[in-house]
Amino acid sequence: MEFEDRVAAYAPKLKALQSKLAADGVEFIEIHTVDTSGAFRSKIAPLKLSSYGEAINAILYCVTHGDGQPMGDVAFASASANEENGFPNIKGIIDPATVVQHGWKPRFASAITRAYMLDGAVCPFDPRGVLAKVEERANALGYEARFALEYEFGIFHADHDLMRAGRYRELKPWGHSLINYDLVRSGEYQDFAAEFITRMKSIGIGVASLVTEYGFGMYEYALTPKTALQAADDAMRAKLHLRELCAERGLVATFMTRFQPPGKESACGAHHHVSLWRDGKPAFAAGPGRLTPVAEKFVAGVLNRMQETHLLFRPTVNSYRRFDRGAWSPEDVAWGFENRTAPIRAITTPNDGACRLEHRAPGADINPYLSIAAILVAGCEGIEKDLSLEAPVTSNLANLDKPKLPRTLNASIEAFAASDFCAEAFGEVFRDNYAESRRAEQAAFDAWQASHITDFEWQRYFVS
Structure with a gap:
C-alpha cells in the first residue's frame, strides 16, 4: 500500500484515537521506529497522532550497533542515507493498531511507525515492512x-x-x-x-x-x-x-x-x-x-x-x-x-x-x-x-x-x-543493505582486535 493510500486508511482511526487518548489523560506520546539492528529509535512528543506522517531520518537504516562503540563508527555505507543523497528524511506513519496508553505511566502513550520513501513508495529498508509483506x-x-x-x-x-x-x-x-x-x-x-x-x-x-x-x-x-x-x-x-x-x-x-x-x-x-x-x-x-x-x-x-x-x-x-x-x-x-x-x-x-x-x-x-x-x-x-x-x-x-x-x-x-x-x-535492496550492516559489524570487531594486544598474548609471550 502506497503512502497516500495508507494515510487515507489510517486517518479516521488516528483521529478517533487522538480524541480517546486525550480524554483518558494522555499528554505525551513515544513514537518508535525499528532500525536495521532491531532497536527502537524513539522520540517523545506532545500527544499528536498525525495522519500526514512522521519525519524519519533515513540514517536509522544504516546506524551501527550501539552507535559504533568502542570504534565510534556511527554509520555504515548504505543506499538509505549517504553523502550523495544528503542524508535525507523519509516518511513514517503511525500504525493505529500499535497505539497504546501505558498503564503504569498514564500520561504517556506509544506507537510504532511504518516507513515510506519521499515519493510515497514503501521503504525497502524498514524491517517492520519486510515482515508485513511476508505475513501477507x-x-x-x-x-x-x-x-x-x-x-x-x-x-x-x-x-x-x-x-x-x-x-x-x-x-x-x-x-x-x-x-x-x-x-x-x-x-x-x-x-x-x-x-x-x-x-x-x-x-x-x-x-x-x-x-x-x-x-x-x-x-x-x-x-x-x-x-x-x-x-x-x-x-x-x-x-x-x-x-x-x-x-x-x-x-x-x-x-x-x-x-x-x-x-x-x-x-x-x-x-x-x-x-x-x-x-x-x-x-x-x-x-x-x-x-x-x-x-x-x-x-x-x-x-x-x-x-x-x-x-x-x-x-x-x-x-x-x-x-x-x-x-x-x-x-x-x-x-x-x-x-x-x-x-x-x-x-x-x-x-x-x-x-x-x-x-x-x-x-x-x-x-x-x-x-x-x-x-x-x-x-x-x-x-x-x-x-x-x-x-x-x-x-x-x-x-x-x-x-x-x-x-x-x-x-x-x-x-x-x-x-x-x-x-x-x-527484497534485493533490503538483502544487500542488511548484509552490509553485518559486514560493518565484522569489520569493527576486526579493527578493534587488530588494535589490541590480547591477554592471551601477554600471558603467553611476555616472559617466554
Missing part, C-alpha cells in the same frame, strides 16, 4: 501464523562510571545464586516480576512467565502467542519496557547472547514458537508425536533455507559464542520431536491447541521482525513447493552427519548475501 504471503495461503517469543537475558546492578568506561564485565549480577526456577534469588525479584507482568498486561502484551535461568544474573520471560507482526511488536516493546523497569530500580539489562565465557553457565537465546491456524483451528496438530502434512512441508521449508537465513538468527559477533549443541544451542540443520539439541523442536502435547514448532537458533540479539520473517517465509515456501520432510532425529546429533549451520558471522553474511531466495523474500 502466509495469509494468501489461507493461514494465520502465530508466534510467541522467549527471551533469555541478564540483569546487573547499574554502575554508570563502570559502564561509561566500558568495564561491563565488572558489573555485579542481580541475585545471589545461579539456580534456575528460583523464587528467592533476590528479595526484590518477585515484586519485580509482578510489576513487569502488570505493566505488559496494561498495553496488551501477555507474559506467560518470568523465571530465573541457570547463571548469575540470568533470567527469562516468555510472551504469549500473537500474529506475526503483533508478536514482533510485542517482543520489541517487552524488551524496551524491561530495560526501562530495570533502570528505574538501579539495574541494567543486557540481551547480548553470551556475557559469561563459553562453557560457563547459560547463554541468551530467543526461542521462537510458531504455529499456523486455519478457520480457528491448529493446522499443525495431528496428535502426540505426529504432524499434519502442512506442518511437515512448513518444517521442510524452514530447514531448506536455514543456512541462507542463519544470519537473521545470529546477527552479531557475540552470537557465535553461543554455539553449543550440548547446551541446547543448535549447530545442525535438523529437527526432532521434543529435541532441544536440534534447531527445530516439534511440540505436540498436551493438546492440539499447544501443537507448535520451537525454533531454537535465534539469540536474544536478534531483530524479531527479521527472525520471524525468515521462519515464516521459508515455511511458506515449503508449503508452496510441496517439499518433503526428512525423518526426525532420534539419536545424538553429534554422531550424525547433518548439514552444519555457518559457524562464523562472515560465513553467515556470505550465505545470506548470495541468496536469491533472500532477495526475493525480503
Whole structure:
C-alpha cells in the first residue's frame, strides 16, 4: 500500500484515537521506529497522532550497533542515507493498531511507525515492512501464523562510571545464586516480576512467565502467542519496557547472547514458537508425536533455507559464542520431536491447541521482525513447493552427519548475501543493505582486535 493510500486508511482511526487518548489523560506520546539492528529509535512528543506522517531520518537504516562503540563508527555505507543523497528524511506513519496508553505511566502513550520513501513508495529498508509483506504471503495461503517469543537475558546492578568506561564485565549480577526456577534469588525479584507482568498486561502484551535461568544474573520471560507482526511488536516493546523497569530500580539489562565465557553457565537465546491456524483451528496438530502434512512441508521449508537465513538468527559477533549443541544451542540443520539439541523442536502435547514448532537458533540479539520473517517465509515456501520432510532425529546429533549451520558471522553474511531466495523474500535492496550492516559489524570487531594486544598474548609471550 502506497503512502497516500495508507494515510487515507489510517486517518479516521488516528483521529478517533487522538480524541480517546486525550480524554483518558494522555499528554505525551513515544513514537518508535525499528532500525536495521532491531532497536527502537524513539522520540517523545506532545500527544499528536498525525495522519500526514512522521519525519524519519533515513540514517536509522544504516546506524551501527550501539552507535559504533568502542570504534565510534556511527554509520555504515548504505543506499538509505549517504553523502550523495544528503542524508535525507523519509516518511513514517503511525500504525493505529500499535497505539497504546501505558498503564503504569498514564500520561504517556506509544506507537510504532511504518516507513515510506519521499515519493510515497514503501521503504525497502524498514524491517517492520519486510515482515508485513511476508505475513501477507502466509495469509494468501489461507493461514494465520502465530508466534510467541522467549527471551533469555541478564540483569546487573547499574554502575554508570563502570559502564561509561566500558568495564561491563565488572558489573555485579542481580541475585545471589545461579539456580534456575528460583523464587528467592533476590528479595526484590518477585515484586519485580509482578510489576513487569502488570505493566505488559496494561498495553496488551501477555507474559506467560518470568523465571530465573541457570547463571548469575540470568533470567527469562516468555510472551504469549500473537500474529506475526503483533508478536514482533510485542517482543520489541517487552524488551524496551524491561530495560526501562530495570533502570528505574538501579539495574541494567543486557540481551547480548553470551556475557559469561563459553562453557560457563547459560547463554541468551530467543526461542521462537510458531504455529499456523486455519478457520480457528491448529493446522499443525495431528496428535502426540505426529504432524499434519502442512506442518511437515512448513518444517521442510524452514530447514531448506536455514543456512541462507542463519544470519537473521545470529546477527552479531557475540552470537557465535553461543554455539553449543550440548547446551541446547543448535549447530545442525535438523529437527526432532521434543529435541532441544536440534534447531527445530516439534511440540505436540498436551493438546492440539499447544501443537507448535520451537525454533531454537535465534539469540536474544536478534531483530524479531527479521527472525520471524525468515521462519515464516521459508515455511511458506515449503508449503508452496510441496517439499518433503526428512525423518526426525532420534539419536545424538553429534554422531550424525547433518548439514552444519555457518559457524562464523562472515560465513553467515556470505550465505545470506548470495541468496536469491533472500532477495526475493525480503527484497534485493533490503538483502544487500542488511548484509552490509553485518559486514560493518565484522569489520569493527576486526579493527578493534587488530588494535589490541590480547591477554592471551601477554600471558603467553611476555616472559617466554
